[in-house]
Amino acid sequence: MKPAPLNAAPVFEAVGLKKEFDDGQVRALRGVDFRIADGEFIAVIGPSGCGKSTLLQMLGALDHPSAGTLRYRGKSMAELPDPAAYRAREIGFIFQAFHLLPTFTAIENVQMPMFETERPVHGRKDRALELLKAVGLEHRVNHFPAKLSGGERQRVAIARSLANAPSVLLADEPTGNLDSENARLILDLIVRVQREQNMTLVLVTHDMAIAARASRALQMKDGQIVSASEPAPPISGVT
Amino acid sequence: MTFSTVIVRGLMRRPVRTGLTLVGISIGIAAVVALVGISRGFQKSWEKGLKARGTDLVVSNMGSALTPKPFAESVRDQVAKLPHVAATCTLLVELTSIESSQMMILSSREWGGFAWENLKLVSGRMPRDAKEPAVVLGQTAADVLKKKVGDPIQIETSELTVVGIVNGGALVEDGSAIMSLPVLQELAGEQGKVNAIDVRCTPGTSEEQMHKLCEQMNALVPEARAMIASENLSNSQGYRIVKAMSWGTSLLAVLVGVLGVMNTMLMTVFERTHEICVLLALGWKRGRIVRMVLCESALLGFLGGVAGVAIGIAGVKVLQNTPAIRGLLEPDLSLGLFLVSVVIAVVVGVVSGLYPAWRSSRLTPSAALQG
Numbered sequence: 001m002k003p004a005p006l007n008a009a010p011v012f013e014a015v016g017l018k019k020e021f022d023d024g025q026v027r028a029l030r031g032v033d034f035r036i037a038d039g040e041f042i043a044v045i046g047p048s049g050c051g052k053s054t055l056l057q058m059l060g061a062l063d064h065p066s067a068g069t070l071r072y073r074g075k076s077m078a079e080l081p082d083p084a085a086y087r088a089r090e091i092g093f094i095f096q097a098f099h100l101l102p103t104f105t106a107i108e109n110v111q112m113p114m115f116e117t118e119r120p121v122h123g124r125k126d127r128a129l130e131l132l133k134a135v136g137l138e139h140r141v142n143h144f145p146a147k148l149s150g151g152e153r154q155r156v157a158i159a160r161s162l163a164n165a166p167s168v169l170l171a172d173e174p175t176g177n178l179d180s181e182n183a184r185l186i187l188d189l190i191v192r193v194q195r196e197q198n199m200t201l202v203l204v205t206h207d208m209a210i211a212a213r214a215s216r217a218l219q220m221k222d223g224q225i226v227s228a229s230e231p232a233p234p235i236s237g238v239t
Numbered sequence: 240m241t242f243s244t245v246i247v248r249g250l251m252r253r254p255v256r257t258g259l260t261l262v263g264i265s266i267g268i269a270a271v272v273a274l275v276g277i278s279r280g281f282q283k284s285w286e287k288g289l290k291a292r293g294t295d296l297v298v299s300n301m302g303s304a305l306t307p308k309p310f311a312e313s314v315r316d317q318v319a320k321l322p323h324v325a326a327t328c329t330l331l332v333e334l335t336s337i338e339s340s341q342m343m344i345l346s347s348r349e350w351g352g353f354a355w356e357n358l359k360l361v362s363g364r365m366p367r368d369a370k371e372p373a374v375v376l377g378q379t380a381a382d383v384l385k386k387k388v389g390d391p392i393q394i395e396t397s398e399l400t401v402v403g404i405v406n407g408g409a410l411v412e413d414g415s416a417i418m419s420l421p422v423l424q425e426l427a428g429e430q431g432k433v434n435a436i437d438v439r440c441t442p443g444t445s446e447e448q449m450h451k452l453c454e455q456m457n458a459l460v461p462e463a464r465a466m467i468a469s470e471n472l473s474n475s476q477g478y479r480i481v482k483a484m485s486w487g488t489s490l491l492a493v494l495v496g497v498l499g500v501m502n503t504m505l506m507t508v509f510e511r512t513h514e515i516c517v518l519l520a521l522g523w524k525r526g527r528i529v530r531m532v533l534c535e536s537a538l539l540g541f542l543g544g545v546a547g548v549a550i551g552i553a554g555v556k557v558l559q560n561t562p563a564i565r566g567l568l569e570p571d572l573s574l575g576l577f578l579v580s581v582v583i584a585v586v587v588g589v590v591s592g593l594y595p596a597w598r599s600s601r602l603t604p605s606a607a608l609q610g
Contacts, residue, residue: 062520062604063603082524084522084523084524084525085524088523089522091522093520099513099517101517103248104240108240108244112521112523113521113522115242116522116524116527124240125240160521
């Protein structure tokens with residue numbers, strides 16, 4: 001495991017982050033504190049139902065916390081003026097089940113996040129082609145998802161996550177639906193992209209071998225972080 | 240890839256369902272085109288017939304039936320005395336079945352009246368006198384009845400002779416069997432009765448003077464009502480009922496189309512819930528999702544509208560050649576009617592898409608991580 005860049009500026013800061021469902025009957029996050037620095041590769045590990053995906057939802061502004069504070073680059077995410085614009089420009093999502101749109105080709109799927117940008121139509125296509133080449137799929141650009149293998153679909157999803165050059169990649173079990181060989185190739189690709197573009201990567205996984213490649217690992221259990229392999233420095237001035 | 244590609248691809252996702260929805264909405268629009276086109280066409284044709292006869296005013300009692308109620312022929316003498324009245328011509332008109340035609344206009348005119356002037360002989364001759372049991376057929380009527388000069392023709396219980404074929408200058412005239420007034424009065428048992436008086440005004444009579452003349456006539460003749468020729472049919476209660484029924488039937492058909500499109504779009508939203516959540520997670524704004532659903536339903540409406548116009552035109556052409564009503568239809572299939580129909584279809588599409596669009600806007604992007 002590589003050392004965490006502790007001196008880097010925090011991308012995310014969480015203090016007492018809580019998320020409850022069904023009027024408090026389900027407590028997915030029970031007061032979580034963490035700090036993620038720019039350019040870090042964080043693995044979030046833990047058993048099913050421990051709150052890993054809920055945490056990812058908070059980071060991606062897909063849902064709101066019930067209590068606590070979550071900041072993105074120093075600004076409270078509760079006060080984001082436009083969460084959709086935040087997701088479109090700052091965040092790239094990679095899902096376990098790929099979530100490609102079945103009626104669109106690979107190159108069209110990659111263009112989907114670009115609709116919310118100022119990029120012209122031809123620019124979108126060129127960018128999508130460039131990204132598909134970068135993930136080694138230049139020969140499959142006009143194939144529909146149903147005609148692609150699992151590994152190829154996840155490559156398309158990775159290209160899609162990079163469409164708007166986000167600064168943060170959020171990956172939810174990105175190799176969970178792949179065989180071991182494809183899982184290794186996909187993980188290599190994600191790590192390479194993260195390093196080359198100096199992105200912050202938060203990757204949720206069950207697999208300790210994958211977590212071992214991260215700069216830090218947050219171990220979760222019952223909605224709490226029970227250990228961090230390299231603790232973040234103390235959080236100060238966060239309200 | 241443009242946003243329109245996304246819209247089209249959304250509809251192509253379930254081609255059979257989209258096709259069936261298009262059929263539903265297009266039938267509704269076809270009903271609008273056909274029924275409204277036919278009723279408007281009938282009105283125009285009627286007005287054209289009056290114009291061809293040179294009629295300025297019509298005195299008749301257009302009650303709830305399509306043909307006016309008979310009244311005493313002597314009313315004409317009172318009307319003729321009024322100022323600005325240049326000429327009058329009494330008529331007895333019926334809608335009846337004649338041999339193979341289940342519905343035909345039987346138009347009898349005062350012998351020597353101006354209503355005979357517009358009839359141009361194509362073959363044969365005009366009746367020799369007011370009492371001759373003879374008929375002249377408009378060209379369309381002759382075609383429908385397959386009659387030529389010299390053929391016998393069965394009207395009511397009597398057999399008359401076709402003595403001429405005429406061009407009347409309007410479908411209403413061309414589709415009629417025309418005879419002298421006393422002959423039809425005798426056949427129909429309506430001696431001394433007429434159901435319309437065509438009035439020609441003196442040259443230079445203004446529309447305002449015509450309206451005043453109508454008021455004078457109405458005061459003088461309570462059993463009938465005078466109207467400017469162009470307003471005659473539209474004021475008929477029977478025609479109004481037909482017109483209301485044609486719009487009512489059309490709107491009912493359109494309502495079925497609305498429900499069809501709404502059902503399809505709701506199904507689309509339900510089926511694509513997860514995809515919509517993924518798009519939200521990828522940064523699509525809710526407004527874009529709403530626009531996507533509304534544009535899809537509007538496109539569905541537009542395509543249904545265009546197909547409906549085509550089906551409506553085809554349907555009317557088929558109706559025109561149906562033996563029972565051949566020669567009676569001169570539908571007003573104008574570009575304006577087509578445009579209105581397509582606009583109705585697009586509005587139907589948008590309205591039908593409002594609820595599904597609202598449903599789609601309520602979805603949360605977090606569901607994207609749950610699939």
